[in-house]
Amino acid sequence: EAGVAQSPRYKIIEKRQSVAFWCNPISGHATLYWYQQILGQGPKLLIQFQNNGVVDDSQLPKDRFSAERLKGVDSTLKIQPAKLEDSAVYLCASSFAGGQGTGELFFGEGSRLTVL
Amino acid sequence: ILNVEQSPQSLHVQEGDSTNFTCSFPSSNFYALHWYRWETAKSPEALFVMTLNGDEKKKGRISATLNTKEGYSYLYIKGSQPEDSATYLCAFGNTDKLIFGTGTRLQVFP
Numbered sequence: 001e002a003g004v005a006q007s008p009r010y011k012i013i014e015k016r017q018s019v020a021f022w023c024n025p026i027s028g029h030a031t032l033y034w035y036q037q038i039l040g041q042g043p044k045l046l047i048q049f050q051n052n053g054v055v056d057d058s059q060l061p062k063d064r065f066s067a068e069r070l071k072g073v074d075s076t077l078k079i080q081p082a083k084l085e086d087s088a089v090y091l092c093a094s095s096f097a098g099g100q101g102t103g104e105l106f107f108g109e110g111s112r113l114t115v116l
Numbered sequence: 117i118l119n120v121e122q123s124p125q126s127l128h129v130q131e132g133d134s135t136n137f138t139c140s141f142p143s144s145n146f147y148a149l150h151w152y153r154w155e156t157a158k159s160p161e162a163l164f165v166m167t168l169n170g171d172e173k174k175k176g177r178i179s180a181t182l183n184t185k186e187g188y189s190y191l192y193i194k195g196s197q198p199e200d201s202a203t204y205l206c207a208f209g210n211t212d213k214l215i216f217g218t219g220t221r222l223q224v225f226p
Contacts, residue, residue, distance in 0.1 A: 003159065035216075042120070042205065042216035056213060091160070102148040102167060102209060107159040 002026065006092050006108035014116050018080035021111045025073070025094030031055075032069055033105065034077050035091040043091055049075065082115045089113075118142055120208045122217035129196050129224055136192045137220040139206030143187035148209035151180055151191055154219070155202040163191075163204075196224040 005024040013019050025032050030051050035043035046065065048055040051072040060067065064083070069075040079086055089110040095103040121140045129135050141149065148167045154160040164173040169184040177194045193200055203219040 040218065042218040044216070045213060048213075102165065104150070104162040104165050105152075105160075105214070107152075107161070109157070109159045 023092030029094035141208035
């Protein structure tokens, strides 16, 4: 079974530039998550999709971050314009069922962003 | 603000030593407690998902216990090996979200 695919693995940009990350979840997984993991901190949920609808985006900085999940499969996360504090690993995860945190999450390898 | 705390932050042990970590979480609105292992340059992978007070789970040399009434979970590694070196994350699931701790970074020296 193919795992969660993410790209790019690494990205270095200057502040005020834009960047986009892509995620392809495990086939059949209805729920998709984007997490931001800053060095020394735990992963923080940015946005959760159930199929192609948003379940939770309360911690997404909407003035600069956007995410979409077209057709309930692949997802993209965009940052425009990037700030220094956006330097982090962006993890995509999927699960068969969503909600209540009872379903095991399957993670991609992450996209490491460095903003200079 | 829901807080999930893990201790210690980091741990260095010799091969063959047994070790354990703690995850503390709110005791209200509990649905599940997850443990993940995250090796460098790899994706985090699930070790256990526990939902019942008193749950004990085991996978090889790794085991975990859960106390939802007092809000803690322990992860044990028996006879640590260098390949156990990783960051161990716990995550608390309540009614609508999964909240991660900051992790315990384990290094096992040969």
